[in-house]
Amino acid sequence: MHADFPLLKEIILFLVAAGLVMPLTQRARISPVLGFLCVGLLIGPYGLGRLTDSWPALELLVIDDPAGVATVGELGVVFLLFMIGLELSVAQLWAMRRLVFGLGAAQVGISAVAIGLIAYAFGNAPGASVVLGLCLALSSTAIVVQLLSQQLRLSTAAGRAAFGVLLFQDLAIVPILFLVGILGAGSEGPVLLSGLQAIGSAILIIAAILVIGRLVVRPLLRIASASKSREQFMAAVLLLILGTAMLTAAAGLSMALGAFLAGLIFSGTEYRHQINSDIEPFKGLLLALFFVSVGMSLDPLAVWSQLGLVLVSALGLIVLKALILYPLGRAFGLSTPVAAEAAILLGEGGEFAAVAITAALAVGVMERELGQFMLLVVVVTMFLTPGLAALARWTGAALARRAKGADAPLAAEDAQERVVIGGFGRVGQMLARTLEESRIPYVALDLDPELVAEHRRRGVPLYFGDASRPDVLDRLGIHSALAFATTMGQHGASEHVVRAVHRAWPAVPVFARARDAEHARRLIACGATGAVPETTEASLRLSLDLLSGIGIPEEAARAIVDERRNELMS
Template sequence: MEEQHALPYLRETLLFLALAGIFIPLLQRLKVNQVLGFLAVGALFGPFGFGLWAAEFTWLRYFSFVRAEQVSGLAELGVMFLMFMIGLELSTERLWALRRWVFGAGVGQVIVSACLVGAVAYYVGLSLEASIVLGLVLSLSSTAVVMQLLAEQRALQTPSGQAGFSILMFQDLMVVPLFILIDVFASGRSDDLAYLLGFAALKSAGAILLIYVLGRRVIRPLFQFFVGKRQPDVFMALTLLSTLGIAGLTYLAGLSMALGALLAGLLLAETEFRHEVEVIIEPFKGLLMGLFFMSVGMQIDVREIVKSPVWITLAVLSLFAIKTLVTASIFRLGGFPWGRSVASGVLLGQGGEFAFIVVAYALGTRLIAPEVAQFVMLVVGLSLFATPALAKAARGLGAWWDRRHRHQLADLDAGAAPPAGGVIIAGFGRVGQLLAKVLTQQDISYVAIENDARLVTTLHPRGFAVYFGDASRAELLQKVHADRASAVVLTMDHPASVLHAVRSIRRAYPQLPVYARARDEAHALALVQAGATLVVPEALEAALQLTATVLQTAGVSEARAFDIVQAERDRRNAVLLAQQHP
């Protein structure tokens, strides 16, 4: 009879904490990647490792996880808190700015990858329905693994990192239609497919919008009311309530709980409590993420690998090859050089954690055979295991390729040393280039930061001091010696990007002058309230210049027209300053 505890899974919890506190640090001292370490520990101490001999040697039960489902619930919490932390790093404006990658690149990657993988499955003898489902399942990548690796590389806020995250976002949205598709194929209602998928999409969009709108009206007042003294225990309780509560609402709406956790992070990112929440959650997120990776490692049955090592190896490599080709092509079309595109493709080349859930569901409906399900799960598990090493190799190879073909991005993260003490220009379009030209003529040093890869690779070889990156990243601002700069000038086209950069710069460098280009007066007011030193609204300046021309045409002298326009400019600027210092 199995031993019972008052606390469920007490033995498994103690074993995990022992492994996380002792064994994993030992692997890290040996320079083993943290993701690889947890995956290896899961495989070694899981049901297909030491667990195989637990029945014969009872003492092994204290040093092994006999059943993977014993930690699967906690592993799901790990994924949720990863998505929650991602949401804290973003904002709704920033997410909307990524819509081209989410719904453009994301759709293209899923459709093309699913067609290619599904064609291979159909060729080896699977039914058309099973091939379609497996094609879609294997087109999805692992949000948990990719985001962990991007965080380790400090690449999440880079343009390529955000492009990859955008594709992962769309992939997460594909889980609900996948379940509907399996139900339709299993029941034979293929004629209703378009209607059911369309209805699911509308339902999902409506649920997300409703949860977000209601959440905005509840989250901030809730925190403001209960955390007047910033007690850590109250912060923790409210954070857990927000994360799990919204995740539960999305689950009731038929969506993934991970998506709900992301929404919770987005909602808290817009409040003044964001940084306190980040500090409190960070240690727990690492432990829960470790549980997730260990649960994935527990799915790897080494015995099956030994039975057919060639086919399994070919399947894993083929999956990486297909998805890398598709994703790298999309990144290249988006303006990234081939080396970085291929590195990003390899990073997204594995199977996703949702494959374990979806394939098990398809197996339950008898859409796929048990041996096929086992094979697919093993391929996905091994692809997750191989990702850190393959991604590291691809990153190095990609950098070498771009250097050799002179398409390397002038990337501040790659160790460039821009001049210090001058002007920092964020955004190097027409306005930024004009400003750089004038500064150069006056012998004033500058360094420009631009997140359009194609523009950087075009202009940097021509002698412009423009580098690839995101001006809102604190570590990148340190590289350009923002503490010794005379000013930062924000000339980006996208209003949300300018606003996010103003907030980040002002938070890190309170005394640094920040001059910003605004789209209109409403945008200018938001920038001033965020801490911009001086804001120039494009629409206002264009209107004032046009007014001066009209006045002169109507007979007003040039000097008088200039005084009138300047008086109106001063009046508008005074309104903005009054808003900043009420």
């Protein structure tokens, strides 16, 4: 049966690894990326594969066809780029334009030049130096965003700065992969002329795909969705993704670029959230397979004699990127604690560096020994990321305390458009997590000093204060808030808060948690925009009302809340 079913053993080993790695990493609260890299190293030819001559039984645990696994794993990169394009929001990019296209672009550009010059100074070829400079300038979106989300810190100033830089880095991978393809093409004639011709052809192809796609995609998806068959809809989506990827590949560009363009086209349709939900499992498994294949390609013994240099290079990369990002952060208006925290947090290499290096090895831009060395450097820095996050948080807090601003409420002039949450108990924390996942900034108040201290140690924007006092809310800049949400369950206290906020700031939408239907009616009479009776489902509805009330499309808000409901029910 094995002979008739290619990669059967490899598929079984991968599914066993996925079934074990994902739960273990979730329990340990570390990124699955690191787990899959370790699994790939273990079951690859340079792990247990080295021992099969002495212990033939180990062949059952070793993947025999790394090249085949890597080929399938490349689909993970295709779907990852598709998801990046799908999740891009023009409104979000515009709102964060200073951090994304200002700080992010400066960080990638300056870091790439500095790292590339160092690589060239060590005797590497110009093409390899350019690729190394660009890919090592990138950080790990998967690990950093997961860490910030787990700690409810995406809405902090440092979290928003890091996310803005990471967003530009995600955009940068598309031209980086395109450049790798140009360098690997080996066109005759002047390199600059060949590059300009390739770029011109690529622009025409990209423009044609975007124009035709916008005319074709929506009608096709409408026909597929009208069938009421999830399978037919999924088949249409996969056809459009892989079809676009094949078109760009046939034109001499990368499949990943085609998938990214498909994501951009889908992002402008009303089907984007359903597609996001349906594609996520495919993307997760295939991307996991890609990282397993990267782990299998690692050969630590090949650079064992240079292990000290690997560690020094990893630390040097972290320090160099941090030293570049910190002054850039200050130049773009970040405070000293925020700039320091973001700089340390983004010092590591990332998954896209592995993608670019793997692509460069495939087209011959980089020698295998150099690729092995740099892949190990990247992997080491990724393993250090949780420690970097802790160091970044400690450094930011220490600098803030030195500035005597760690425990003071935000001044009104420092406030940005955000949601203000009154009360940070069970419902308040659920609201905060929902806002985190929607990339919506918030700030919270609570009167429990131990609760405040616990969450502030984790970097949560929670302050000690009475949400019923207008002067405290004014210090938080509630006059420019997107909305105010009170999660207090007591009858008198919640009504007093709603009445006070509505009287002082009638233009600010107020959403309230109510004990029962009668309490909800009284809260609305006091000025609440929406009031939802208590229960788990009611808190989910409050999240839905809040997201819709501050301008998130209802379909998007419902998709976010449905995901939260599934998590609570699982």
